[in-house]
Amino acid sequence: MTKFAHLGLAEPLVRALEAKGYVTPTPIQEQAIPTVLEGTDLLGIAQTGTGKTAAFVLPSIQRLVEAGKRVLPTHCRMLVLAPTRELASQIADSAREYGKFSRISVATVFGGTSINKNRQDMSRGVDILVATPGRLLDLVEQRFVTLSLIETLVLDEADQMLDLGFIHALKKIVRMVPRDRQTLFFSATMPASIRELADQFLRNPSTVSIRPAATTAERVDQYATFVNQSEKQALLTMTLSDPAIERALVFTRTKHGADRVVRLLGGNGIAAAAIHGNKSQANREKALAAFKSGEVRILVATDIAARGIDVSGVSHVVNFEIPNVPEQYVHRIGRTARAGAAGIAISFVADDERPYLRDIEKVTRQKVPLRALPEGFLAEAARLTSARAKAIGNDPAPREERPRGPRGVRPPRATHAAAPTAGGHRGRSGPGGGGRRRGGRGGQGGARTSAAG
Ligand code: AMP
Numbered sequence: 001m002t003k004f005a006h007l008g009l010a011e012p013l014v015r016a017l018e019a020k021g022y023v024t025p026t027p028i029q030e031q032a033i034p035t036v037l038e039g040t041d042l043l044g045i046a047q048t049g050t051g052k053t054a055a056f057v058l059p060s061i062q063r064l065v066e067a068g069k070r071v072l073p074t075h076c077r078m079l080v081l082a083p084t085r086e087l088a089s090q091i092a093d094s095a096r097e098y099g100k101f102s103r104i105s106v107a108t109v110f111g112g113t114s115i116n117k118n119r120q121d122m123s124r125g126v127d128i129l130v131a132t133p134g135r136l137l138d139l140v141e142q143r144f145v146t147l148s149l150i151e152t153l154v155l156d157e158a159d160q161m162l163d164l165g166f167i168h169a170l171k172k173i174v175r176m177v178p179r180d181r182q183t184l185f186f187s188a189t190m191p192a193s194i195r196e197l198a199d200q201f202l203r204n205p206s207t208v209s210i211r212p213a214a215t216t217a218e219r220v221d222q223y224a225t226f227v228n229q230s231e232k233q234a235l236l237t238m239t240l241s242d243p244a245i246e247r248a249l250v251f252t253r254t255k256h257g258a259d260r261v262v263r264l265l266g267g268n269g270i271a272a273a274a275i276h277g278n279k280s281q282a283n284r285e286k287a288l289a290a291f292k293s294g295e296v297r298i299l300v301a302t303d304i305a306a307r308g309i310d311v312s313g314v315s316h317v318v319n320f321e322i323p324n325v326p327e328q329y330v331h332r333i334g335r336t337a338r339a340g341a342a343g344i345a346i347s348f349v350a351d352d353e354r355p356y357l358r359d360i361e362k363v364t365r366q367k368v369p370l371r372a373l374p375e376g377f378l379a380e381a382a383r384l385t386s387a388r389a390k391a392i393g394n395d396p397a398p399r400e401e402r403p404r405g406p407r408g409v410r411p412p413r414a415t416h417a418a419a420p421t422a423g424g425h426r427g428r429s430g431p432g433g434g435g436r437r438r439g440g441r442g443g444q445g446g447a448r449t450s451a452a453g
Pocket of ligand 1: 021022023024025026029047048049050051052053054
């Protein structure tokens, strides 16, 4: 008997897991599967990457099969709500795979796709519907989807749904779902607002807490480099040119920023793709597929778009901009170091982002070691600035010689001094900055600061 069968899972599910090569249940699967099989409500405090999708999908499929009810047109029997299209389609893919020997139908409904297609998919009804709240409500209002026969309701990444402003949609949806149902509620963090929501939606739930979000960082080697905002592009190019980087996820705060980074990298001969909310669904899927297949090794993403994406083999996460919400940092770096693998997270910190770094350190209760700017950084930054100036039709030559730096590059400040290198930028430290932290946290000569765990 396999370890999954021991948890009470039926043969068709165990077979599907074998086909996927899963041998051992993850901790959340071990704890959640027996509880969900019993029909108990569940409050799961866990992030993507812990195996939580299988933890709720597997026992739910089993319950649906055992209940044996027929699905009626426009109805679904299990509804999974997720914050983003990527996460929704990933959950649906997993459900199809886990349920492939169980005769379970799965459909998705999310914005950015044709509403007519959604309508068609739902016309005969479906066992499992995975949806984002906004599009689902549209379809319910147009009577293309009916929620009155739902047996299982799942809210996945509840904290993110709240952050995205889905609170009213969620409450509205829950009011349409039968009271007599099983509810499974997952969130990576548990602030008061989420606990309140969980109290409203769940009845006598069992709680499974895999690990506080703030400590997921343990397996990721992290470091930060202080750099002027205008020189981050040069640092990114240099960082990503390192052959040790197999597959990197680069985070920007804005969609516009993500596109700019992709253009910049392209201009420097580094192929990258972007995913964010302004891209069409087809575009996002194409970018994700190219990244998964290894066709491009750099994916640039905003927090929302990357939330929940599951790509194995991400060797590096680069925070081109530091998130201003510390939990986002934890989510970001959690994209690497999956399934026991080690990962590296690099943060580029401009002067005005230093308070964010301090907040992150408070929340994670870890100091992020500093790493110096790489050797030759200044020359590279100047080269890129010059190339950029040429590209926009300026003649950069005279500016390069100006002592205060070319247009678009701020005069040097203490930023460089905080993480001194042996040669590269010594001459550029601002007045009084050169020795301020020398020998301090920054490390030496561009050498790798040993990364803390
Ligand atoms: P999730 O947290 O649901 O996004 O899952 C994270 C990743 O772990 C996905 O790629 C799953 O396919 C994979 N996974 C889930 N459960 C197991 C398991 N028991 N053994 C190996 N991989 C798993």
